[in-house]
Amino acid sequence: xxxxxxxxxxxxxxxxxxxxxxPEPARTRWAQLATSADHKDxxxxxxxxxxxxxxxxxxxxxxxxxxLAVPENVFLKGVTFDRLLSVYGxxxxxxxxxxxxxxxxxxxxxxxxxxxxxxxPRVGQTGLWLFIFGGILLYGSFLFTPPxxxxxxxxxxxxxxxxxxxxxxxxxxxTGLITLGLLMVAIDLLATLHNLRAPGMAWRRAPxxxxxxxxxxxxxxxxxxxxxxxxxxxxxxxxxxxxxxAGDEGGSPILWQHLSYIFFTGVYMSVAITFLAAIGEIxxxxxxxxxxxxxxxxxxxxxxxxxxxxxxxxxxxxxxxxGWKYFGMLxxxxxxxxxxxxxxxxxxxVSQSDFHMRAPLRFALGALSLASIGLAAEIAQSTIAVAxxxxxxxxxxxxxxxxxxxxxxxGGFAAVTYWYPKMTGRQLNEDxxxxxxxxxxxxxxxxxxxxxxxxxxxxxxxxxxxxxxxDLGVYNLIAGIGTLILFVGIxxxxxxxxxxRSEEPAATPDPYRGDSLEWLALSPPPxxxxxxxxxxxxxxxxxxxxxxxxxxxxxTAAAEDAAPVSA
Amino acid sequence: xxxxxxxxxxxxxxxxxxxxxxxxxxxxxxASPGIEDANxxxxxxxxxxxxxxxxxxxxxxxxxxPRSRAVTPKPGRKVSQVKLAIGLGVFALALFVVATVFSDxxxxxxxxxAEPVAGQVxxxxxxxxxxxxxxxxxxxxxxxxFSYRRLTVPAGVTVQLDLVSTxxxxxxxxxELTGKAQAIPGKTNKVYFRADDPGVYTSxxxxxxxxxxxxxxxxxxxxxxxxxEAAIEELKTDIQDAQDKVEAQFKAERDKSEAAADQVGKxxxxxxxxxxxxx
Numbered sequence: 001x002x003x004x005x006x007x008x009x010x011x012x013x014x015x016x017x018x019x020x021x022x023p024e025p026a027r028t029r030w031a032q033l034a035t036s037a038d039h040k041d042x043x044x045x046x047x048x049x050x051x052x053x054x055x056x057x058x059x060x061x062x063x064x065x066x067x068l069a070v071p072e073n074v075f076l077k078g079v080t081f082d083r084l085l086s087v088y089g090x091x092x093x094x095x096x097x098x099x100x101x102x103x104x105x106x107x108x109x110x111x112x113x114x115x116x117x118x119x120x121p122r123v124g125q126t127g128l129w130l131f132i133f134g135g136i137l138l139y140g141s142f143l144f145t146p147p148x149x150x151x152x153x154x155x156x157x158x159x160x161x162x163x164x165x166x167x168x169x170x171x172x173x174x175t176g177l178i179t180l181g182l183l184m185v186a187i188d189l190l191a192t193l194h195n196l197r198a199p200g201m202a203w204r205r206a207p208x209x210x211x212x213x214x215x216x217x218x219x220x221x222x223x224x225x226x227x228x229x230x231x232x233x234x235x236x237x238x239x240x241x242x243x244x245x246a247g248d249e250g251g252s253p254i255l256w257q258h259l260s261y262i263f264f265t266g267v268y269m270s271v272a273i274t275f276l277a278a279i280g281e282i283x284x285x286x287x288x289x290x291x292x293x294x295x296x297x298x299x300x301x302x303x304x305x306x307x308x309x310x311x312x313x314x315x316x317x318x319x320x321x322x323g324w325k326y327f328g329m330l331x332x333x334x335x336x337x338x339x340x341x342x343x344x345x346x347x348x349x350v351s352q353s354d355f356h357m358r359a360p361l362r363f364a365l366g367a368l369s370l371a372s373i374g375l376a377a378e379i380a381q382s383t384i385a386v387a388x389x390x391x392x393x394x395x396x397x398x399x400x401x402x403x404x405x406x407x408x409x410x411g412g413f414a415a416v417t418y419w420y421p422k423m424t425g426r427q428l429n430e431d432x433x434x435x436x437x438x439x440x441x442x443x444x445x446x447x448x449x450x451x452x453x454x455x456x457x458x459x460x461x462x463x464x465x466x467x468x469x470x471d472l473g474v475y476n477l478i479a480g481i482g483t484l485i486l487f488v489g490i491x492x493x494x495x496x497x498x499x500x501r502s503e504e505p506a507a508t509p510d511p512y513r514g515d516s517l518e519w520l521a522l523s524p525p526p527x528x529x530x531x532x533x534x535x536x537x538x539x540x541x542x543x544x545x546x547x548x549x550x551x552x553x554x555x556t557a558a559a560e561d562a563a564p565v566s567a
Numbered sequence: 568x569x570x571x572x573x574x575x576x577x578x579x580x581x582x583x584x585x586x587x588x589x590x591x592x593x594x595x596x597x598a599s600p601g602i603e604d605a606n607x608x609x610x611x612x613x614x615x616x617x618x619x620x621x622x623x624x625x626x627x628x629x630x631x632x633p634r635s636r637a638v639t640p641k642p643g644r645k646v647s648q649v650k651l652a653i654g655l656g657v658f659a660l661a662l663f664v665v666a667t668v669f670s671d672x673x674x675x676x677x678x679x680x681a682e683p684v685a686g687q688v689x690x691x692x693x694x695x696x697x698x699x700x701x702x703x704x705x706x707x708x709x710x711x712x713f714s715y716r717r718l719t720v721p722a723g724v725t726v727q728l729d730l731v732s733t734x735x736x737x738x739x740x741x742x743e744l745t746g747k748a749q750a751i752p753g754k755t756n757k758v759y760f761r762a763d764d765p766g767v768y769t770s771x772x773x774x775x776x777x778x779x780x781x782x783x784x785x786x787x788x789x790x791x792x793x794x795x796e797a798a799i800e801e802l803k804t805d806i807q808d809a810q811d812k813v814e815a816q817f818k819a820e821r822d823k824s825e826a827a828a829d830q831v832g833k834x835x836x837x838x839x840x841x842x843x844x845x846x
Binding site: 078079082149150154156157161162246247248252253254292294295317318319322326329330333334335336337340341343344345347348350351354355356357362365368369372373376377379380383384385386388389390391392393458460461462463464465466 | 615619623624663672701738747757
């Protein structure tokens with residue numbers, strides 16, 4: 001069993017002779033980056049944009065919590081709050097969660113399957129730029145009218161009659177560009193996964209994160225067109241009096257809720273799958289143990305299918321046939337099985353192992369802790385009787401945020417700190433990472449726990465103020481303080497990611513003695529990833545390579561014992 | 568180590584902050600039979616959820632414990648994944664059965680009162696229409712009276728509330744009586760309740776509907792059947808009075824303007840006559 005060596009890492013490269021830097025780039029660094037169709041450049045841009053957007057989303061959340069910190073506050077106007085809320089929702093989903101999962105998968109998975117490139121790189125490159133234009137459109141709209149119709153702009157409220165300004169058009173345009181762009185990146189990754197795996201890399205040997213890549217990209221290929229269709233209909237309604245979502249013209253506002261919630265639920269599940277797989281990789285590497293692959297990968301598939309089918313869990317107060325509501329309840333409660341299996345395996349594997357606590361594992365365990373609170377609280381939200389009480393309140397908000405902050409923020413930091421040496425070629429400052437983790441973790445708890453209480457006391461979401469007779473002040477004040485702590489933690493953690501790139505020593509290709517093939521490439525990998533494509537014989541190809549190197553070195557040493565080669 | 572401290576902090580924070588707060592305010596005062604079932608289910612789930620959170624987080628805490636480097640790791644006990652999945656499946660199914668039983672009970676139409684009140688068909692619930700509009704609820708009673716913001720209902724009478732909307736989606740939300748239900752344009756969402764005791768329940772809409780969303784209040788005033796009948800009769804009379812007043816005013820205005828027109832007409836005729844004479 002391989003044990004992690006102690007920190008800091010100063011090990012020489014495992015096998016320096018099989019990787020090279022490749023030819024010098026012909027263009028300057030930024031021109032190279034902007035015109036690159038390389039999956040690593042695109043993945044890094046997506047991940048960087050996601051981390052920049054984490055800062056923006058946290059800032060918007062902080063402003064909203066500041067407005068809600070005391071009753072009858074006049075810090076923000078109602079319309080400003082609605083705009084912050086709408087932009088916050090879009091940022092968190094479309095500029096943080098989605099690019100983070102797609103970007104990480106797009107960076108890491110081709111390396112893990114031992115591929116030199118992606119299958120259709122120009123498609124991925126086009127996708128990146130569509131995504132970037134979508135982001136520019138959203139934040140550029142602060143110059144005229146940002147979206148103001150809520151996190152999910154329900155028609156008819158988002159129709160031209162009730163929202164005549166450009167806010168909803170911006171929402172449609174930016175989410176459309178982002179979804180289309182990321183769909184193209186996902187399609188490229190999917191083609192790569194099915195065509196460019198290294199010799200011997202059968203599905204049964206593919207790493208967990210690669211499995212997550214396959215499941216998430218397939219899921220995205222299913223749900224993204226549904227969303228694109230829905231926003232196209234909304235656009236036709238707004239611009240050309242389409243009537244798809246108009247109740248009195250043969251359409252139905254409920255149709256929008258079905259279509260949009262299929263997409264949002266699918267995104268929620270994609271996020272969960274991706275970061276559980278990243279946490280799985282981290283746990284495997286740092287404990288030196290393998291998770292039960294069949295159980296975990298099958299659980300991922302189950303989460304993708306059952307979880308997305310549970311979309312009516314969001315619609316328990318809507319007049320739809322009650323069969324749909326029971327179906328949504330059954331599917332959400334069935335999710336207990338795959339989530340429970342994965343959580344059990346991850347936690348018990350860590351518990352039964354000896355390891356040195358490193359930043360990625362710390363973030364990973366934090367992610368599991370926070371997500372467990374959110375997922376457990378979702379149990380109440382998914383039963384019809386309790387949902388008629390608690391949906392559309394801060395209880396639902398807190399449950400969703402515990403899960404998504406757990407997975408996206410903590411899982412995201414876990415994954416990025418884990419692959420940081422690979423992506424940047426530098427080590428990460430782990431002391432600062434541990435400190436920022438503590439702040440973020442405590443901040444999240446303080447920011448969200450009181451909101452459960454506010455929600456059961458009846459505080460409804462999306463309102464820019466509440467009144468002192470509602471007795472909600474204390475919960476919101478505590479939540480505001482927690483959000484401030486969380487914000488400081490996020491700023492420090494992102495600052496650490498930036499500062500470590502210039503301050504910390506260079507990283508070796510294989511700093512943790514990982515088992516999957518991304519650790520074979522240099523840190524950062526050259527444009528063509530690998531000089532020699534490895535043969536894969538097991539689920540732990542990198543360990544095989546290390547053992548082969550040790551064997552060969554021993555043989556060489558034995559053969560040339562009499563005449564040692566000078567260095 | 569800091570993870571250890573943070574996780575311990577979670578449990579302490581949970582114990583100090585959320586649990587009593589949640590336990591105290593978990594139940595809205597159930598004023599209708601269905602809400603009692605919802606509250607019971609919420610209590611059961613609250614205990615289950617709290618247990619799950621505590622067990623999972625204690626396990627994470629144990630997993631994250633600081634290791635002494637001298638101790639060699641124990642080989643893990645093998646647990647059959649299939650058995651684990653079956654166990655979790657049984658747990659999920661049990662929750663589904665419990666949730667279905669209580670959800671069915673809470674969705675049942677409460678037993679209809681024997682003595683119908685005015686406007687109620689015997690053996691059927693009293694039908695009142697609640698119409699959401701930006702940013703006011705309007706309630707139409709069977710006798711043709713209507714009111715805004717404040718709904719008056721008789722105690723001990725089963726009420727069927729037909730939720731409709733004239734513009735955007737509005738969130739009907741009275742936790743003590745009906746819970747939440749969306750009023751969607753082009754569709755009628757029916758909720759049933761029976762408030763057994765008089766009382767006043769205030770709340771506010773729960774779906775973002777625009778600039779006046781934060782002031783879109785709901786007040787349900789539960790009174791005795793006699794008071795209810797008197798109240799809606801009074802409403803009807805008031806509305807009729809207001810209508811009469813408007814008509815009277817309109818009539819007065821019209822008479823006045825007609826009289827003025829007559830005068831002008833007369834004056835003009837006179838003028839004509841005078842000018843004719845002059846010629």
